[in-house]
Amino acid sequence: MLGFGVFLALLAIGYYFGKKNETNHFRSLERREQALAHITTNTLKTLPAGYNSSAFVTGNVVISIDYFKRLMAFFRTIFGGRINAYASLIERARREAILRMKEQAHANNASMVANVRIETSSVFQNAQQQLGSLEVYAYGTALK
Amino acid sequence: MPNIQISNLEAIPGTTITEHLGMVQGNTVRAKHVGRDIMAGLKNIVGGELRGYTELLTDSREECMSRMIAQARDLGANAVLNIRFSTSSVSAGASELFVYGTAVVVE
Numbered sequence: 265m266l267g268f269g270v271f272l273a274l275l276a277i278g279y280y281f282g283k284k285n286e287t288n289h290f291r292s293l294e295r296r297e298q299a300l301a302h303i304t305t306n307t308l309k310t311l312p313a314g315y316n317s318s319a320f321v322t323g324n325v326v327i328s329i330d331y332f333k334r335l336m337a338f339f340r341t342i343f344g345g346r347i348n349a350y351a352s353l354i355e356r357a358r359r360e361a362i363l364r365m366k367e368q369a370h371a372n373n374a375s376m377v378a379n380v381r382i383e384t385s386s387v388f389q390n391a392q393q394q395l396g397s398l399e400v401y402a403y404g405t406a407l408k
Numbered sequence: 409m410p411n412i413q414i415s416n417l418e419a420i421p422g423t424t425i426t427e428h429l430g431m432v433q434g435n436t437v438r439a440k441h442v443g444r445d446i447m448a449g450l451k452n453i454v455g456g457e458l459r460g461y462t463e464l465l466t467d468s469r470e471e472c473m474s475r476m477i478a479q480a481r482d483l484g485a486n487a488v489l490n491i492r493f494s495t496s497s498v499s500a501g502a503s504e505l506f507v508y509g510t511a512v513v514v515e
Contacts, residue, residue: 286455322466328456397452399465
């Protein structure tokens with residue numbers, strides 16, 4: 265009975281704070297993306313003409329899903345179908361990593377980040393967890 | 409000591425490649441920290457960024473980059489071009505970070 269109570273409490277905490285975190289994060293992502301919209305990105309390997317210096321820039325983030333969504337995702341894996349809980353988590357991580365990379369480029373006074381590569385990996389996964397946490401790493405060359 | 413330029417493009421602006429010195433690489437395997445893991449356990453309930461891990465991975469990547477740069481320096485290069493990263497989890501709780509690129513002399 266106590267175990268079940270703890271489980272319900274964790275679910276409620278996970279739902280409430282997870283939702284709040286996510287809304288805040290999306291809001292902050294949008295604001296920062298607009299502020300850095302003048303820095304363009306591309307995925308081309310060749311050096312575009314008209315730039316005089318380059319710097320290597322990176323951004324990474326490790327993000328974790330909340331208790332409630334993890335349970336929802338677990339049920340989804342029984343019936344199959346689209347797992348929105350993970351889709352939004354990965355989207356947040358990716359946008360955050362790209363933004364951090366752009367912030368570094370901005371600090372270098374760059375106007376473009378060329379050859380952006382994004383790498384996603386579930387690092388530090390342990391056996392007990394479905395999906396512990398996820399890392400997104402973005403890197404590219406800032407040009408000015 | 410010459411400063412080594414790093415880029416994941418195939419050229420450095422305003423320079424031409426005069427010599428190719430071959431591939432250079434750096435790697436590191438890092439395990440997580442128990443204290444950080446406890447914090448991460450709490451974060452797993454509410455969700456969100458695991459700052460400790462983000463920093464750990466940033467430090468690890470810097471370490472493997474500095475190994476790659478040391479190799480390039482030994483070869484007499486002044487730039488490393490077209491670098492790539494790769495991450496793999498070796499076992500539960502440990503991950504390997506790997507970086508590689510081409511050492512060149514640019515003028």
